[in-house]
Amino acid sequence: MDTVPEVVERISLAFEAKGATVPREKISGKLNLLVSEFGIPLEEAERVVTNELMREYNLSPSSGAGAPAGQRAIRDLQTGEWVTVEGKVVSVSSPPIAAIAQSGIIADSTGAISFTIWAKANVPPLENWKWYRLEAAVVDEYRGVPKLNLHSGTKIQLLDDDRALMPSIIPIQSLKPGVGSIRAKFIQEWEPRHERMLQTGLLGDATGTMKFIIWKEENKEKLVLNTVYSIHYATVEEFNGRLSLNLTSAAYFPEEGEDIDVASSVGTDEIAGVIVHMGPGSGLIKRCPVEGCNKALSRYNECPIHEIQREFRWDLRITGVIDDGGEATNILVQRDIAEKLSGMTLDEAIALAENNPLGFDDVLDRMKNAVMGRYIRCRGSILDGTLLVRECTPTAFDPALHAALLNRAAPVPGGAPQ
Amino acid sequence: MNAERQSKNRQFRREPARRVFAAELREARLQFKDGDDEKSPSFVLLPSGERCNRIFLVGKMTQKDKRGDQNVFYTVRVEDPSGMFFINAGSYQEEAMRQIRQIEPGTFVAVIGKPTVRTTPDGAVFISVRAETVIPVDEATSLTWVLDAAARTLERLDHYGSTDDSRKAREFYTIDPVRQRQMVYDALVRIQP
Incomplete structure (x- = not known):
């Protein structure tokens, strides 16, 4: 490396x-x-x-040149501390609620942290791209993410000198809740689940992949698929134990003509076998239209949470079991791969279902006939015992394996009498 | 793996579909229940030394018969390079019946089903497969299955004598592993182009 x-x-x-x-x-x-x-x-x-x-080189190993005692590197800040830091404001955002006058991100050469200025602190807002010295700021935690609070007792001093500042680019694998900068490739685009969402998908580098979102805001640009970006000061959020990147307040620059190898963008779990079972949740399904819900509706258009829904979204999927002869594992195959495996598009399935009283069963039967019993190799990630399939390839007859097996099974010459 | 099985004992765990050649399955005689419960799974002990509750096979459907007047059921023969599987599907295997109805003999099929040992009134022991799913496939799939079944059978034979099931098989069956290895070899030779 x-x-x-x-x-x-x-x-x-x-x-x-x-x-x-x-x-x-x-x-x-x-x-x-x-x-x-x-x-x-x-x-x-x-x-x-x-x-x-x-x-x-006989220099004092403190974080800043000639820094007075007590000044701290942003990377080392701990929750509960009263600290003095010097850093550059690299992002400011409009306060989502009235109680907050300003929020943003401040960075030094060691790292970056979100800051909040409360309205009642009566502190003038900080300017983007300026250096500040903040004395007696308080580090606290919001949803597990460290934050710097600027209150009425915080002494804020604008620094005139513009020092060189390189964001600390780290591998995706090392991201922690807070603020992080990465260099990554935009490898998958997903359909936004919320009207305020500008874009969502998957970013990857050599060490891993992570979901990202960008919320709609003025002058926000979308990422271009399969392009490598330098992403400075993205917010790393944690939800249900999973991390995701919020790029809304981050700066991102495409790196034209660059490419990087993305580690296991399809997950690291792989099973080769045959699909031996397809459950009733397979085939053409309807999904709950309520924002953020997306659960499968019953035959009577009933959502387990939102009751009867008149509107719905069509989807095609496979919930089944892949079996390699030694173990049976549940799998979940989303629309794009289900379409490829079954050779039936969502539109064709909808047409079948709408023009035929037994359409749903017909779709499922056809999918079973096209998918089950074939040798395939599925890659993805196993979650709660279910393989979420991201990639699926058919396994062809392998003459080399045939030869190897013949050798293995061959009766030993001069061995036990036949 | 045994420990893993124990720890997840309470939780439902689907039995894997074992890969077995017709020639081996034909020799299987011992069927037993794992547990005293009515719902306990039933296993057939394979001569190569592993229990199976479900099997997966691919071969050419050579014969299809519709039987019964009131309770219609199908019997189907499927041929692999080592012999013949006897498959059946009745009204409790509604999906398999529907699938079989649409398949003509001569077609290659993939079958997922449960092996059952029956003793006929005249005392003969007969093993068949109660189909859960029967899917038409191409010949290439059947060739790939032969490799899969060969690899799994050789694996079982490699562990012969070192697992509980295989020790049980050695007590119960007279067929020896050398002959079974030969059977695998013959099946592999038969699919050579």
């Missing part, structure tokens, strides 16, 4: 700020050693290398 050039750049800049020049090869060499040889997380490696070099 190659060290991320941004990290080398950032360490180098930190030393230049203190008047020392460290060869980049030296920095990247030390980083490589820690990251590739010892498997130390990049974040931690950066800290170790910086401290080591600080000692070597």
